[in-house]
Amino acid sequence: MILARTEDVTRRYGDKLALDGVSFEVEAGELVGLLGPNGAGKSTLVNLLTGIRRPTSGRVELLGGDPRRPENRRHLGVTPQETGLPASLRVGEVVDFVSAHYDDPLPKGELLDRFGLTDLVRRQTGGLSGGEKRRVAVALAFVGRPRIVFLDEPTTGLDVQARRFLWDGIRSFSAEGGTVVLTSHYLEEIEALARRVVVIGGGRVLADDTVDAVRGLVAVHRVSLTLSDALPELAGVASVERDGDRLHVLTPDADRLVRDLVAHEVPFRGLEVRPTSLEEAFLTITEDRTPAAA
Numbered sequence: 436m437i438l439a440r441t442e443d444v445t446r447r448y449g450d451k452l453a454l455d456g457v458s459f460e461v462e463a464g465e466l467v468g469l470l471g472p473n474g475a476g477k478s479t480l481v482n483l484l485t486g487i488r489r490p491t492s493g494r495v496e497l498l499g500g501d502p503r504r505p506e507n508r509r510h511l512g513v514t515p516q517e518t519g520l521p522a523s524l525r526v527g528e529v530v531d532f533v534s535a536h537y538d539d540p541l542p543k544g545e546l547l548d549r550f551g552l553t554d555l556v557r558r559q560t561g562g563l564s565g566g567e568k569r570r571v572a573v574a575l576a577f578v579g580r581p582r583i584v585f586l587d588e589p590t591t592g593l594d595v596q597a598r599r600f601l602w603d604g605i606r607s608f609s610a611e612g613g614t615v616v617l618t619s620h621y622l623e624e625i626e627a628l629a630r631r632v633v634v635i636g637g638g639r640v641l642a643d644d645t646v647d648a649v650r651g652l653v654a655v656h657r658v659s660l661t662l663s664d665a666l667p668e669l670a671g672v673a674s675v676e677r678d679g680d681r682l683h684v685l686t687p688d689a690d691r692l693v694r695d696l697v698a699h700e701v702p703f704r705g706l707e708v709r710p711t712s713l714e715e716a717f718l719t720i721t722e723d724r725t726p727a728a729a
């Protein structure tokens with residue numbers, strides 16, 4: 436069952452084309468990571484799907500209808516990129532206030548426990564650290580037992596322990612069948628949480644697959660070697676970076692490159708080959724979509 440979708444959606448801000456023909460679907464029970472550099476269009480996509488903004492063209496559907504209509508938003512939870520909490524209210528009071536908007540809210544104790552916030556219940560939100568505020572803001576998205584939750588960069592600014600608390604809360608929601616769409620700059624976060632990654636760049640969907648497949652899509656290896664001479668022209672070199680005598684070569688076929696280095700009697704030392712990280716895969720997809728010459 437599809438809980439959210441866009442069909443050939445475009446969104447302009449004046450001359451700026453923030454989304455360019457995006458078609459995207461989220462099935463019930465999925466945990467989807469939206470990955471992309473600054474300005475890629477991730478927040479715009481989330482804002483369209485949660486009814487905060489309208490598309491310039493194309494169709495957006497949330498829980499079977501227009502996300503701007505209240506009845507379609509009843510089972511939606513959202514934490515936007517920037518949130519404000521009323522400074523003089525205590526954490527427990529904010530949870531009570533938000534809970535009052537729902538027919539069957541999660542019990543306060545359960546919510547606080549799930550997101551590691553029990554110790555903060557009597558603290559005024561104005562006195563919380565930035566990370567603590569963020570955790571409260573994310574937890575509030577879950578108060579109304581939503582069917583689908585959108586979290587825009589949920590763990591920005593959080594330390595490792597706070598991030599783990601949030602991850603645990605998101606995972607337990609997902610394990611119970613909840614649907615989550617999150618954007619993140621933390622590649623480890625997408626890897627830790629999501630099965631599916633949608634890579635967005637320049638307002639378009641560049642890849643939509645599993646984390647492994649996205650990595651395999653570019654399959655870039657970094658071959659590092661020490662060489663004072665220039666590197667001869669070799670096939671399958673995507674890029675070369677020189678740092679003094681040390682060369683770092685990105686290639687889709689490391690085995691072939693190493694064989695070619697030996698066949699050309701290149702006098703290298705200190706050879707190192709390592710697989711690409713998701714970050715490198717992501718940069719390769721977003722910055723240069725043309726495959727390296729074979």
Ligand SMILES: Nc1ncnc2c1ncn2[C@@H]1O[C@H](COP(=O)(O)OP(=O)(O)OP(=O)(O)O)[C@@H](O)[C@H]1O
Pocket residue numbers: 448451452453471472473474475476477478479480516
């Ligand atoms: N209200 C707005 N007015 C004008 N331009 C906007 C507005 N909102 C977004 N944009 C532009 O649209 C593009 C996409 O922005 P968006 O915030 O969706 O990207 P993003 O992927 O979420 O980036 P980030 O990771 O930095 O949050 C950017 O070029 C941005 O400057």
